[in-house]
Amino acid sequence: MAMERTYNNRLLLADLTTGKCEERELGEELARAELGGAALNLELLRRFPEGEPLVIGTGLLTSTFCPGSGVAVVTAKSPRSGMVVHHPIIGLIGLELKLSGFDFIVVRGRSEKPVRLWLHDELAEIAPAGEVKEQGTNQVTGRIRDEYGDMNIHAFQVGPAGMAGSPLAMISESCFGGYDRAGLGLALAEKGLYAVVVRGLGSLEVADGFFPESAKLMQEAAQSLKGKIGIREIMRLWAKEETFLPALEKVTHRHSACYSCPFPCRTFGFLREDPARKLETDAPNPGDAMIDPQGVLALSFLGNDFLHVYEHCTQLGADPAAVGMILKAEGIADKNAADQRIESLINEKKDLVNSKQNNFHGVTPWPDGGDLSAALVQAAGIFSNGIPPAVLPLSNPPASLPADPVEKAALVLERMALGLTLGICPIFLLSTPVVTPARLAGLVKLATEWDGIGEEELKAKAKSLIGKTLKLAAPKGSISDGLKPAGFDAAWAGLKKRYVEG
Ligand code: SF4
Incomplete structure (x- = not known):
């Protein structure tokens, strides 16, 4: 190598x-x-x-x-x-x-x-x-x-x-x-x-053929996501409140992508400057980057005040998804009341368990739960529950998904595992079925020249990572009954068996 x-x-x-x-x-x-x-x-x-x-x-x-x-x-x-x-x-x-x-x-x-x-x-x-x-x-x-x-x-x-x-x-x-x-x-x-x-001011060497193959994959991924832009694309799948997407549009200034990504899913909102402003602003901190769709969604009940409260959470380094659930349950409806309560939640060491909110072993669920397969992904709890627990139906042609919820959850977990082994954004992988394990294996082979490396090994590695991590699990607490759709217990047992015994 x-x-x-x-x-x-x-x-x-x-x-x-x-x-x-x-x-x-x-x-x-x-x-x-x-x-x-x-x-x-x-x-x-x-x-x-x-x-x-x-x-x-x-x-x-x-x-x-x-x-x-x-x-x-x-x-x-x-x-x-x-x-x-x-x-x-x-x-x-x-x-x-x-x-x-x-x-x-x-x-x-x-x-x-x-x-x-x-x-x-x-x-x-x-x-x-x-x-x-x-x-x-x-x-x-x-x-x-x-x-x-x-x-x-x-x-x-x-x-x-x-x-x-x-x-x-x-x-x-x-x-x-x-x-x-x-x-x-x-x-x-x-x-x-x-x-x-x-x-980082260093560099990596580049294998012959690696750049053209990466550029080709980038182009295909960009083509499949054509026209999809901003955090709203992810949130549309979950946002139930009709008033919320207009509230998001109202503060939206621009969208941006991370390194080498063709899906600009991050949205910068302005709070202290006109969002429509095109010229460079002099305001030192005009607003906040909305990078966390789960956190933004959980605060969406605040309507036009959501970004103010989201920014308060990010500045404190507090989980906005959990904070949003607690504030909503307490009937807090505006930014002034929210600001005061956030500080006290931190000082009182509140969390979802002692606030009696639904949780997966203490961890924040996606608002509105989602279907059985999304519940299974979150129940596994080994990758961040801040990442959408589903294949995102954004690409054209769309991903073909198994009907069975256990198979669907396995597909999501294995894409997350693959991304987090190779260093590729799991949100990107969940959005672009065109970036297949076979294509990624081709890039790995070009870069490493390892004998025998290929699609099957990458898939096996992803499964093995899930199994090894689940075997270490000795979770505290439990999964709230409110997060278990019909058939959850049997499906969860099946998913665990697949990785832990498989
Ligand atoms: S898909 Fe991932 S890598 Fe791309 S912009 Fe969004 S968070 Fe960043």
Whole structure:
């Protein structure tokens, strides 16, 4: 294998207790056996069990020309569910992480004082996080960028909710929210690790034929999603409130895509500037990027106030989907009441369980549940429940889906597993059936030249990742009865059997 086409061959052991970082070679043998991402993270958790480890990993194709390949994965035990989860970090962080020179990071131990992990130019440093207690994620990101003198630095971080020990805490992607529904923001805060800061100025080599094949796949994916733009495309499938889509349109300023992605599903809304403004604004923070369809949906009952409250949650690093469920149940109907209540929810350490809201082992469900297959995907709980638990019917031609709910749930879980092993956005994969395991296997083969690698191995790896992770599950709490559609128990038993015994 030409390792330099996929990885830097660098594994970092970051010990927060001693403040020391140790580098090791990743090794081709381990990469060949596990491929990467969530699958390799899981193996590293097994090899380095001491110090309550949390593993941050890049996928085999992260930062390559493959479409949607800017993803990193955090694998750790969820403080909410007690289960091992693979949480996707999308945006630009995965791209920057691999190009900083590090492929995988095992974070162990606990620092007494707040620290950040700073990765750049093949250098790793555990540095003091400074006075961050009262600051929002926007302010912290700005301060880190100012401090290091580089506006292209990205970080995933803990916000004030995590620092206050709230179970609603989530990992935030730089200034914005994220997809963490498992409380990993609290897991980071409990380790004293307030941010992982990355800047990637390195590069990977490119195999002959890899770029044209990636460009072809990109073009086909873009063609299949033609005209689909913005978070509204995902939300349309779930939004029941007729008033909501107009409220979303009212604040929409622009849509954007992550690295190498032809589906711009992220929507930036303006709160302090005219959304119709075309010229560059002078306002330092004109609004917020809506990257989290589940969080936006859960706040949709607030009508025109939804973005204000969404931004309040993202600045605090609090799960907007859980907050929305609690606020709605409490009858809170406007932004002023919501602002006050959000702060107290954090201070009172409220969560879905002690607020008596429906949950999957403490984890936030999608609003309105969805069908049986969506319930099964969320019940599995091993990938972020912030990712839509369904194949998204956006492409032309549409995906052909099995009628059986267990088969349908398996299809969704296996696409998520494949994406999080290769470092490809699971939302993108759930939107584009044209990006098949066979096409991805072709790219992997070009990049690695591994004997025997192909579609069947990728599919088997995805199944094995699901099985191995489910076998580790010792979930806390239960699944609320309100989240179990007819036939749930038998279907859930069937799905588990398929992966755990299969
Ligand atoms: S589908 Fe959306 S979240 Fe995923 S990479 Fe593309 S723009 Fe980013």
